[in-house]
Amino acid sequence: MRNVFLFIGRHFNFLFFLVLQIIALSFLFRFNKYHEAAFLNVSTEITGRIDQRYNNIEYYFQLKKTNEALVQENLQLRQQLKENYEGPDSLRRMISDTIKVDTGRSILKYRIMEAKVVNNSVTAPANYLTIHRGFDQGVRPNMGVTGPQGIVGSVVNVSKNFATVQSMLHYQFGVVAKLKNNRETGTISWNGQSPLFVTMKNIPKSVKVNLGDTVVTSQISSLFPANLMVGTVAEIVPDASSNFYTLKVRTATNFSTLEYVYVIDNLQYDEQKRLEDSTRKKIQ
């Protein structure tokens, strides 16, 4: 026993170094796998506050771009109003399929909440956004996040007033998307190279794909409602060794000028997940 203490005493510095290394590495690998780490809630709250101070100043320099993005989005929504469509044939009746909010409560699937982006990065291989809306304001992990122009990412971590969003520009991010023309589904991921492009995989070569085709979210994804903009096809990479295309997709969202985002709460997700989990258990 005495020898053990002597050993520790003699090599204290090295052992202390080893202990700290192990703590640091366990933090890192645990976070990479489950997005959890000690003190993360407290620290998100603190860093969020500092980020918010910085953003108060930085926001002024982005006002013009933010405004333009919001006007574009308004324009797109106004274009969808029923009054804009009228045929010359009066026998042809237009039926508005927009549901009134009051009567639609029981079948509401997606609830949308706005949030201010206070911190944002595009340069790292694992990019996160911090938004100023947290647990108290109804944000939970695994909610989808979309911007004025297109989808942004998903919530991974929530503190009291802030939430961390895993951006689409993250090597672990994946979402099911489809080509708007022929509804062929594939998965979206990021290869870490350019913040302007993401990769879409698993599109069979039998499908006709053109440059500039629109990629939208699929109804299969539980994070997002169907038909939200993801991006446009910028390059078709024919992979000779497989029967699938790899598409390079230009993201609709400009990640470096993002100021406001919408958090999407899927109200029917719990029920769906419970059913799917119990099915999986039955099969096993």
Added chain:
Amino acid sequence: MSELLKNIIRFILFILVQVFILFKMPPLHRFVTPYLYFLYILWLPFSLSRAALTFIGFFFGLCLDYFTKTPGLHAAACTLIAYVRPFVIGLLISQEGADKNYVAPSFVSMGWAPYATYVVVLTLLHHSYLVLLEWMSFGNFMYFLGKVVASTAVSLLLILLTELLFFRKQKFRTNTI
């Protein structure tokens, strides 16, 4: 200003500069990440014990990690260079006894060539370990090599600029007083 207060202010400044200026810069290339924050560890006083130095490295890295949402990544790299630092200093100035007569490592206290070697060795070590940890979760060997070389070059340039802009005056202390 006392040495402790100076170092606390530096601690905060280095983290804020790294997070809100260097990480916010538009990316030149995906291999280039401008790191400067670890200069704080190179500037710590000689008089700190090894254990204290290692712990400060860990804590400093962890603080940065909570901003970048990568808990443990920078902490691991900073702990490593903080632990290795005394060995490198011991190798480079063993004869002159500068660590007794000066407060902290600098061009003045160590001389140009030893100080430059000290900075290059620790920068390279820091970047290699940091990118190695990134490489373990994704990427390939070219990513590792390219990022270490490119980021080290940019970091050394930034360190040179910082050293010239914020020249640290170092008083020669004798133990006769």
